[in-house]
Amino acid sequence: MASLWTYFNHPNFWWVLAGTTFLSAISALVGTFTYLQRKSLMGDAIAHGILPGVAGGFLIAGEKNALVIMIGAIVWGVLTVSSIEWISRKTHLRSSTAMAVVLSAFFGLGMMLLTVVQTSGLPDASGINSFLFGQAASMLPEDLMVYSVFAVVVAFVLAAVYPHLTIISFDRATAESNGFNVRRVDAVLSILVVAATAIGIQSIGLILMAALLITPAAIARMWNSRLIGMLIFSGGIAALAAGMGSVISFTAPAMPTGPWIVLILFAFTLISMVISPQRGLLKRYRQQKKNQDIILRENFIKRLYHQWERSGQTAFHLSDIEDTPSKRTLRYAVNNDWIQLAGNSIHLSEKGMREGRRITRAHRLWELYLSKALRMRDDHVHPSAEVMEHLIGDDLEKELLRALDYPLTDPHQRDIPYEP
Template identity: 40%
Template sequence: MEFFTEIASFFTFSEPNVKVVFWGSLILCAISGLVGTFTLLRKRALIGDVISHSVLPGIALAFIIGQQKNPLYLIIGAAISGWISTYLVDYITKHSKIKNDTAIALILSVFFGAGVLLLTHIQHSGNAAQSGLDQFIFGRASAMNMNDVWLFTIVGSIITLLIVVFFRGLSLLSFDESYSQSIGFPNEILKLILSITTVITVAMGVQAVGVVLMSALLITPAACAKFWTNNIIHLAILAVILSGLAGVLGSAISYTYNGMPTGPWIVVVISVFAFISAFIGSKNGLAKKVLQRNQNNKKILRENTIKLFYNPDEGETLSYPFDTVFQKSNMHRNTLKKGLNMLKSEGLLKVTNGAYKPTELGVKESKAIVRKHRLWELYISRFMHLQPDHVHDDAEGIEHVITPEIERELEKELDFPTRDPHDSEIPY
């Protein structure tokens, strides 16, 4: 019961601090979802990882220079060292034989190590203002205040505005960099906009979720959204919504249980979203894929079965007992039975005394599939100059995916043929 009252007290903002945590996490996560969409699409997800580990020395140095925990100074320090780190990764990859992933691992860990060295140095220096500086490692949303939220709102609006204004250019850059270059888009400026927004987002975000897990906020929301849509606008919007939701839920959980870190909970919530999306997502989700494969297999089985009943002689339709059909096919016995039952229930076959006879509709279907098969055989033998005995296997696969439009094209291309390469008739 206590749990519910705590949760209720979070969402009703009964304590003034809760309001700060709520809006702070919401805004931060939403922005990182938006920025992360582009980092993900540009296949630079791990660059977010580098930046988030690398802001630490910047924060520590900003503190050593300023001798106080002014959030603006710290963010500027963080942004500068984050930016240097991405520059170094690109520079090393471009100018030496070191591979990109090695450069990422190296810069990430060395910057982090330097940050740890400076941070522990500050802790031993005895400056009282330093307490709480180590929160940047794991993040503590509850340590935010109203000034931070205003800062997030202003910076976040600027970032959103930039992305909306340059949306076309940024999308093109993310999908096809060289094309964007070739039609004269200012690629370098667009890249600069993206890297600056990423760096600033990370620099702000480390306060709430900490350096190690900040990269998750850039990567996971967009990856999550990718399981639901392929449209970049929908992708960005969905990433923002999911990320914001995870931010709010995560900070609610960490508020409810005392002493729980915020960052890890936000990451766990958004990761759970990602796992769920991976299973049931309507695009690329696992369930969708399995369903699609099953449907395909069914279609192929259905078409392969009805094909067995193709009879070139017009006039009377014959009926075949199961064993005759089975010998003609090269399917497994049970598979064939399944196919036959499917056709029976669809009204393409009639069964009398254990013998199968195609109905009028069945005859039409069997002609249609054989026709596609033979048209394709003719097409590849004529245009790819394959020997007639080499074309059957290819046509076996293609016949199931030829649409009526392609069929018409083939007919036109082949000048309405009547005979296939084996000199059999092409039915119509």
């Protein structure tokens, strides 16, 4: 632990930590809107496309000057967006194709300029690689100030056009007909994405910046069903991942920061996929397990009811029942007073009878419905009814009864049992 303390005491540590978390949170807020507008690829195109601006900024300043580089990145970013826009408007190319064309061309140009910088002998020239993959620990307080000022402006603009972005993300046509200037808001969002990408170039790096725009939003969507919650969550998760990334950047300075942050975000994504409350795999697994339990116990009580229909007996021996019920099913039936159990003998109670009758009724009503409404052949209706009997609740049963006008027999001439 002693070693970690030395980092905490490092003069730049807290600066870098506070800076990267703030910058990442702002980028993630902008990214949330690109995610909602299905423009995820746009972030990637911009992130790669601004490389000539970064390298050009370095050449113009003649040193690693954050302000000049930032301005170069933003200018070139806007150029990237407008080129994509212009190509897809003037040709029949899809915008994803236009993006791919522009991003690879500009990235190629950027790599050439980067080589020029590296061989230029300018001070810090070797440090320019940190813009590709990020090097949080190498950021100076002055650099952070520059990025943060831009981030504050981004946040300010975002707050100004929040309703505009919201309605356009959900329903463009209505927004436009309500008088929103959709094209102008689109342009504002593009510039915001450019700025949000540019503020992260030193902490995360260009190449992986797109992940910071999109992944937090994707994670946040798994935990939130309203936009406001999504924004808070994505900002928070981005800050957390960036904070962890910069701590790692201090402890292992040889390793670029960007890959760490992206992998941390990816871990959060995987965790959310499993445990998120709305669409998590765990939730789905539990639901399926629950369905299976319902099917098993309802089939059990249905069988008892059928045996009673045939024999008029309410007492059975456990071994007489086809498909021996599991302990779990039996326990449920006993606890819910469907049956009384003494050793191996079962007594079907009034409540169990009602339950069996309900399921049987649902089954036969559905068979009749398939036969009448869908004109299915009578010998084809059983398999579907085996499932639907577990799904048809009171509402649907009432509707079926009404639609079929309270029928007495199913397609196989068996009685449809009503409550006495």
